[in-house]
Amino acid sequence: MAQAETGQGDAGRRDGGAGTWRSGIRRAIRVGSRLGPWKRGLVLAALALLLGLLMLWHAQIPNQILNLGSLVETFLPWFGLFIPVSLIGALWRRSASAVVALLLPVTVWLHLFGGLLGDKSHADHELRVASHNVGADNPDPVGTARDLAAYGADVLALQELTEQTRGTYERELAKAYPYHTVRGTVGVWSKLPLSDTQPIDIQMDYGPLAETIPVDVKTGYTRALRTTVATDHGPLAVYVAHLGSVRVNPRAGFWTDSRDRGAQALGEAVAAEQNERVVLLGDLNGSMDDRAFAGLTSQLRSVQVVAGDGFGFSWPAGFPVVRIDQILVRGVEPEGSWVLPATSSDHLPVAAGISW
Template identity: 70%
Template sequence: MTRVDVAEKVRDVRAQGDRAADTRGTRRPRVSHPSIRSLRRRGPWKRGLVTAALALALGLLMLLHERITDRGGVGSLLETFLPWFGLGVPVLLVIALWRRSASAAIALLLPVTAWLSLFGGLLGDRSQPGGDLIVVSHNVAAENADPVGTARALAASGADVLALEEISEEARGTYEKELAKAYPHHTVQGTVGLWSRSPLSHTRPVDTEQDVGPLGDSKPPSAKLTGNRALRTTVATGKGPVAVYVAHLGSVRVTSDGGFGTATRNRNAQALAHALAAERNERVVLLGDLNGTVDDRALGGITSQLHSAHDEAGNGFGFSWPARFPVARIDQILVRGVEAKSAWQLPETGSDHLPVAAAISW
């Protein structure tokens, strides 16, 4: 390479350096696609459309839950945990604020209104002083490892009438012994029992396994009693007799095919609804583990005849199961012809259910 060539290369390098120095500190303007620029210019009504759609879907789900199919128990499962769908509102609200989306914020009015219309009445304390009779219901659980402690805690509750469900054959004697002093009158029919400070009469088991038609159907009950998970008795009080039912409807289970098994529970509920419809006493109290909330369509035949003591006179939602972290109220006190003054949950025992209580008057 000659000296001339070297000199030319040096001049070229210097020239490139000078050009770089001239342009140093400046940036080449970015050229973005027109569609990207339009997205950046979207106003608050065009942002967060997906969030708005989710809010509308949540509201419609709560408003139209009764129209959702119950095939595979889907509708029943949804209605069991329906109050918890309200948790979707604050989640979507945070997203709407983050996106600064006016459309999503407005859409959230639908689920808020739907939730308040369904459960707004349960907020706060609805109890009143007084009550002529205190009733308690508790699923004591067949696997309860401490029936003695459970019985003593229930006896100390001050209940005038005490209903127990899921009494195992092994624990039956323990409950009868421990509750005898506080409750001189009692009856046990299969796995359910009732203990009372006042005399009992007209006691009989209620067949909840019979296959009955729709409520109001004149189909006669089956002649053979196949189930002993419910009973009916009359409790004598100073203000007149009260018909008391104790029931433990069939359990619901998540099935192997991914469904929600409710067939037994639904059949039991239908049979119990028939028995309640035939009851002639104007004052009726139903105590028990119904394995369903009052929002569950499967209990419609029952809840159309009786109303919830907790909904009328409780405090908050009154969740009773599971005992460690209650998420649903499946233990019920339902009444007809009497007024609930207050309703509450008792402390945890050895069961996986919380005891529920109510003071009623008439």
Template identity: 65%
Template sequence: MTSTPPTAPPSNDHRSDGGDAASGTSRAARARGRVRGLVRRGARAAARPGTWRRGPLLTASALLLGLLMLLHGQLPNGFGNLGSLVETLLPWFGGFVPLLLAAALWRRSPATVVALLLPVVAWVTLFGGLLADKSHAGGDLTVAEQNVNAGNPDPAGTARSLARSGASLLALVELTPRATADYERGLAGTYPYHTVQGTVGLWSRLPLSDTRTIDIMDFGPLAARKPAAAKLTANRALRTTVATDRGPLTVYVAHLGSVRVTPRTGFWTTSRDIGVQALAAAVAADPSPRVLLLGDLNGTVDDRELGGLTSQLRSAQVAAGNGFGFTWPAAFPMVRIDQILVRGLTPDSSWILPATTSDHLPIAARLSW
């Protein structure tokens, strides 16, 4: 007896494919319809009388925010150094944009949404270039700097971490006599040459010569503004010459005076500003074709009061960094007050080193002739 094999049921694959395609087309059509509906409803809402008058305070705030960022240089410094304070925190003003946008959407204020274009354009114009990675390969010399914090609980550990940075030149500021011994022991195996002048020091793989201190708290006509307490201040700046295979390099290491924000004085920067002008005068008078400044300047390159230095020297972070490179406070960095500035050298890259037990993050850069 011969059995007949069962006949397979007819395939419905082509029907399934067609159904899926039709379903996908239908979903896309519905999505387009919803978008068109939203646009029509938005257009009708915008055309209603009074819609553009919603949220006048929000609209005014958006415009003022944009003008503040665009015209920050016009803010006076006569009252509590307001201009310098705004310029120090200027990148963070962009954080008000999403807050105002959320409020505008809640109030259904199209005027505020349009007004927010001004601060967005202003912020991108000022800081958009910092967001791109401008580093590139190459570099003849790697340098690093850190404010190691006078109250650092583990200077020996900080020294071990910095010794692994790969830098040929390492500048440390806010040294104390007791901690300096720890840094000298911890860095001796990596850096055969070093100099410490007061609270600042430079460790080097290359020979140093012609080292001297710079009084950044008492300079010419600025001496009258020198606070009485500053007479006891230890030296906070040095100048030295590094012997490289490409010729001599002049290096400055500095820790400018601290700044304070108080209800009575506002943004107090007197000792720092004296130091900026003294250091700027020393750099201007220096005949060296190649100059490197490493240190905690207690100010950002956007602060007008640092103009005496930033008009002569380039910021490695601005020229070859990736992002803002904030350094302080280490737990939640908000500003970059530690700087690597150069003249006669080309920054190839700039970056933040791993955190130590200091309240500042260490920074590094690769430079080429």
């Protein structure tokens, strides 16, 4: 009999504890609903301010820790997606403080990227250039070459050519482009005469695979060149480059050593260029917001920023999230910048119209 009474007592205490817990929750909800609009959603307000400061001071994020600075800058435009999410949360909480705090990230994002939202291209241009990483594993190089030829650029730069596909591109592009030059895995096809072609050493770093790659392969694996295009307005220096790939892994973080070394070498080559008119085309494996490209962006202008329509994302082709295929210029005027329809490559082709 005593045991039964004890069991009933335990059950009563459990029911009482659950009731106290539910009562506390209801009390907290009532207290929260009585808070004024400026006191509700303070956590959301703090997160909105942090988002704005992150975008505003992205250049201050150190790269010493897993290369986080470059990683943030690569995907910097996408941080704007947190703004509508935060706004929905602020409206749901009816928080005036959170709504006002969102003014900071909105202002910063518009300052950084608002200029890319409109179409700044012009119909008139004197020379059209295009660039495409055709992909070493491209299942249809013939179709890719024909698509590029149909576009009709005056100067076409290709990256990631292989020994097996080089002949295909040379054959399929021969009718549209009487002049071409190839060095290693990069090449230029042109309707105008070419001269003075030279390879550019972009100091490739093969990382953990370095010891397994023969020396003759390393030295013959050219991924950048410089050539001169003879135009009606005089010589135009054209650089084509395919910088090293980047990797993301838990131990190294955002690994960009090879790419960064190549960007520095390419910047030094452009700085030494005697011709005042320069066009750089290629797969640079990075966004121009990334500090690693400061040596290039301090000398050259991005056609996408000056004369583009939108962000011009080029990779991956199925769902582009970042523009890593670039066209940069000096001494000529960008008139338009476009992302071309997809080919069988994992990159989208990019093109630009320029004038003197």
